[in-house]
Amino acid sequence: MAEEIVVGRIGRPHGIRGEVTIEIRTDVPHRRFVVGAVLGREGGGTALTVSGAHWHSGRLLLHFRGVDDRGAAEALRGVLLTIDADQAGSPLDDADGDGEAVEMWWDRDLVGLRAVTTAGMLLGHVTDIIHSPAGDLLAIGGPDGGEHLVPFVRDIVPTVDPPAGRIVVDPPPGLLDLD
Structure with a gap:
């Protein structure tokens, strides 16, 4: 069985005809959530087409084949x-369609990386x-x-280097003092 990559989580139903909100967990929703896409369920179960x-008010709404009412949609809430x-393709593919490669990584590529500060101090390892x-x-x-929770933004995590097995964190004052 191939390794699964989580690309979204089903949220609450929207309306009475089976639509659901989607918590997006991919940088390429325009590729993953198109009509006809077949998505698995983490841990198994019947695939959803x-x-x-x-889009509605900044949220992605999906309808799946065979999910035609609010009750059926509610039963899917929380499904990954x-x-x-x-x-999945390469994480360095042209994700946004502008002709340039984009920096992005799969979660599985980040978990386990050594985390060090810009001064070289070991913070630990990425666990999630x-x-x-x-x-x-x-x-x-x-x-x-x-455990430290570090915002995954370029200003704070300027270097992500999976081949070298590390990330570099440039923490703003106080970030690592809060536990």
């Missing part, structure tokens, strides 16, 4: 939508990527057993 997709890793509506956070488990 997208039969409708549109996946694709097979071999369908937390996807939230406000932005992504890197969970970094420290050598002392503590």
Whole structure:
């Protein structure tokens, strides 16, 4: 069985005809959530085929084949939508369609990387990527057993180097003092 990559999470139903909101976990929603796309469910279960997709008030709404009422949509709440890793393409592909490669990484490529500060101090290792509506956070488990949550933005994480097995964190004052 191929490795699964989570590309979204089904949120609450929208309306009475089976549409659901989607918490996007991919940088390329215009590729992943098109009509006809077949998405798996993390851990197995019947695949879902997208039969409708549109944006409403800044949220992606999807309709899946066979999910035709609010009750059926509610039953899908919380399901993690996946694709097979071999369908993902390279994370350095032209993700936004502007002709230039974009820096992006799969979660699986970041977990386990050594995290160091710009001064060379070891913070620990990336243990998880937390996807939230406000932005992504890197969970970094420290050598002392503590954990730091670091906003995954270029100003704070200027270097991501999976081949070298590390990320570099340039923490603003106080970020690492809060536990």
